[in-house]
Amino acid sequence: MRWSKTLISTLRDDPQEAEITSHKLMLRAGLIRKLAGGLYTFTPLGLRVLHKVENIIREEMDRAGAQEILMPALQPIELWEKSGRASQMGSSMFRLKDRQDRQMVLGPTHEEVVTDYIMHEISSYRQLPCTVYQIQTKFRDEIRPRFGLMRAKEFIMKDAYSFDVSLDAADASYQAMFDAYVRIFDRCGLVAKPVEADTGNIGGNHSHEFMVLAPSGEDGILACTSCSYAANQERAERKVSGSPYSTKMGEPTEVPTPGARTVEESAQAVGVPNDQIVKSLVYLADGKPLMAIVPGTRELNECKLRRILGCSLLEMADDETSAKYAGTFGSIGPIGVKIPVYADLGLKGAQDVVVGANKTGFHIKHVSLEAQVKVAEWHDLVTVEAEDCCPKCGQPLAMARGIEVGHVFKLGTKYTEAFDATFLDSEKKSNVMVMGCYGIGVTRTVQAVVEQNFDKDGIIWPASISPCQVALLPLDAHKDENCRRVSEALEKELQANGIDVLVDDREERPGLKFKDADLIGFTLRVVVGSRSLEKGVIELRERKSGETTLVPVAEALHAIKAILAK
RNA sequence: CGGGGUGUAGCGCAGUCUGGUAGCGCGUUUGGUUCGGGACCAAAAGGUCAAGAGUUCGAAUCUCUUCACCCCGACCA
Numbered sequence: 001m002r003w004s005k006t007l008i009s010t011l012r013d014d015p016q017e018a019e020i021t022s023h024k025l026m027l028r029a030g031l032i033r034k035l036a037g038g039l040y041t042f043t044p045l046g047l048r049v050l051h052k053v054e055n056i057i058r059e060e061m062d063r064a065g066a067q068e069i070l071m072p073a074l075q076p077i078e079l080w081e082k083s084g085r086a087s088q089m090g091s092s093m094f095r096l097k098d099r100q101d102r103q104m105v106l107g108p109t110h111e112e113v114v115t116d117y118i119m120h121e122i123s124s125y126r127q128l129p130c131t132v133y134q135i136q137t138k139f140r141d142e143i144r145p146r147f148g149l150m151r152a153k154e155f156i157m158k159d160a161y162s163f164d165v166s167l168d169a170a171d172a173s174y175q176a177m178f179d180a181y182v183r184i185f186d187r188c189g190l191v192a193k194p195v196e197a198d199t200g201n202i203g204g205n206h207s208h209e210f211m212v213l214a215p216s217g218e219d220g221i222l223a224c225t226s227c228s229y230a231a232n233q234e235r236a237e238r239k240v241s242g243s244p245y246s247t248k249m250g251e252p253t254e255v256p257t258p259g260a261r262t263v264e265e266s267a268q269a270v271g272v273p274n275d276q277i278v279k280s281l282v283y284l285a286d287g288k289p290l291m292a293i294v295p296g297t298r299e300l301n302e303c304k305l306r307r308i309l310g311c312s313l314l315e316m317a318d319d320e321t322s323a324k325y326a327g328t329f330g331s332i333g334p335i336g337v338k339i340p341v342y343a344d345l346g347l348k349g350a351q352d353v354v355v356g357a358n359k360t361g362f363h364i365k366h367v368s369l370e371a372q373v374k375v376a377e378w379h380d381l382v383t384v385e386a387e388d389c390c391p392k393c394g395q396p397l398a399m400a401r402g403i404e405v406g407h408v409f410k411l412g413t414k415y416t417e418a419f420d421a422t423f424l425d426s427e428k429k430s431n432v433m434v435m436g437c438y439g440i441g442v443t444r445t446v447q448a449v450v451e452q453n454f455d456k457d458g459i460i461w462p463a464s465i466s467p468c469q470v471a472l473l474p475l476d477a478h479k480d481e482n483c484r485r486v487s488e489a490l491e492k493e494l495q496a497n498g499i500d501v502l503v504d505d506r507e508e509r510p511g512l513k514f515k516d517a518d519l520i521g522f523t524l525r526v527v528v529g530s531r532s533l534e535k536g537v538i539e540l541r542e543r544k545s546g547e548t549t550l551v552p553v554a555e556a557l558h559a560i561k562a563i564l565a566k
Numbered sequence: 567c568g569g570g571g572u573g574u575a576g577c578g579c580a581g582u583c584u585g586g587u588a589g590c591g592c593g594u595u596u597g598g599u600u601c602g603g604g605a606c607c608a609a610a611a612g613g614u615c616a617a618g619a620g621u622u623c624g625a626a627u628c629u630c631u632u633c634a635c636c637c638c639g640a641c642c643a
Binding site for chain 1: 572573591592593602603605634635
């Protein structure tokens with residue numbers, strides 16, 4: 001590959017549109033170019049990286065026994081109505097109509113399509129287990145695309161789906177994918193931490209996300225400082241021991257709190273610290289009303305509540321609906337309400353708290369929850385924060401940010417039941433297949449590698465996915481015959497040995513070539529200059545360590561191979 | 567969808583407050599001198615100043631509308 005014949009252009013300045021380092025570097029190094037918000041072109045160099053990641057994924061999927069297929073991105077809406085996700089994912093799906101006026105969608109994921117495919121192919125337990133995968137463009141009408149490839153409207157995903165005869169068998173398929181993911185991210189030079197995760201609108205009851213730790217990550221991760229527990233903040237649980245609330249009691253007393261809407265305002269009006277207020281929230285779970293109460297300084301975690309309730313749609317009630325069940329829309333509280341009250345464990349045993357009086361402009365202080373509130377169920381309901389206690393070992397949890405590069409789910413029979421995807425077992429009985437699904441954001445993974453591997457000079461690619469393993473820089477080729485000859489011979493030698501090499505054959509000054517090579521981040525830079533050739537050597541420089549070695553021309557190939565094998 | 571910010575040459579920016587017909591750096595083209603960490607000199611190409619409407623003798627600049635992009639939020643009594 002010759003630089004002068006390849007579309008490569010680097011930028012000296014940070015593009016104004018980019019905020020995080022990896023996005024800036026991808027643009028500056030000329031790996032991607034923006035078409036519009038959330039839409040990017042991969043340049044020849046960027047595409048090489050993408051292909052290398054894809055190939056690693058293919059190798060590991062194949063090794064894990066999965067078979068590659070390719071499904072349509074364009075899909076009839078009927079499939080989505082069948083699974084019930086047409087309305088659930090509705091707003092994030094791109095919809096369009098064909099000339100027959102048929103409603104179509106651009107696939108944001110493929111559980112429906114793959115279930116339809118597999119149910120027609122598989123009818124016997126003898127054909128199971130079966131895992132298929134594809135690497136394909138997905139479309140999602142994101143609320144807010146951002147950070148370049150991190151959250152785009154169109155992106156490349158590897159999605160795999162497993163089908164099994166039973167839950168136990170499905171566990172094995174899940175584990176095989178989990179193990180493959182560990183290998184994939186490792187081979188891409190990424191440190192990706194598996195954490196327990198919420199299943200969102202994909203469904204199922206058990207999942208892990210693979211997180212790349214980075215301050216720019218969009219997800220919060222809670223990890224135990226002592227044991228191996230780690231979970232997405234959406235999912236994370238905490239151990240609660242003892243009540244932080246005073247046991248001193250006065251008589252329950254109504255206090256005027258005019259206009260107080262927030263915890264802070266209420267606490268101030270009553271004259272107590274924020275954490276003595278009990279926050280009361282009215283929700284509709286698939287239309288059924290309930291009240292959730294949590295400590296005033298904590299946030300209710302809707303993901304957790306939804307999981308506890310087992311509902312598909314959970315929404316906070318508007319003022320009018322709250323008033324219908326609590327008698328008022330300000331100052332609501334759990335005393336005497338006719339709807340079930342779900343209380344956070346942090347309130348258990350609370351003896352002296354403040355709640356809304358269900359009377360506009362009033363709160364009640366010195367309330368004993370145990371005595372005065374009929375709690376339907378106690379659960380861990382709040383969003384876990386750093387310093388909360390690990391649910392497994394009780395030690396403090398620490399908080400970090402993460403980029404989700406992969407997600408594995410045990411789906412159970414959510415889709416196979418909806419589609420009636422069955423097989424005959426050895427006793428000629430019909431059973432519903434048990435499913436799992438497994439995604440890797442391929443384009444996001446590329447950028448996550450950059451986010452984790454850079455320095456002040458640019459990107460530092462791991463050898464496994466560097467756009468080219470070697471950047472060969474002849475410094476004086478246009479005027480030094482010997483330099484050109486050595487360089488061309490080495491280029492051929494490398495190619496013959498399966499090492500991909502980019503030759504910077506531009507008539508540019510050395511400094512500029514060095515800067516560009518560092519910015520793009522080729523794993524190994526090989527310099528052929530007349531100065532060192534006079535001594536019969538060429539220079540090898542590792543991008544990551546900056547370590548430079550001079551080797552005789554004849555030994556160059558051997559030395560390059562040794563460095564790349566590291 | 568709400569809030570904030572930004573739109574001027576391929577990229578990064580100044581000029582806008584105080585209206586007078588567009589500039590700097592990088593990049594590009596040509597010539598020359600250079601040549602181991604983003605060289606220098608000279609010449610040149612490249613812009614309906616996001617779009618539309620208005621005010622004005624005159625608008626990048628003032629007013630209104632629209633659009634695009636970026637950031638924050640979209641849930642807390």
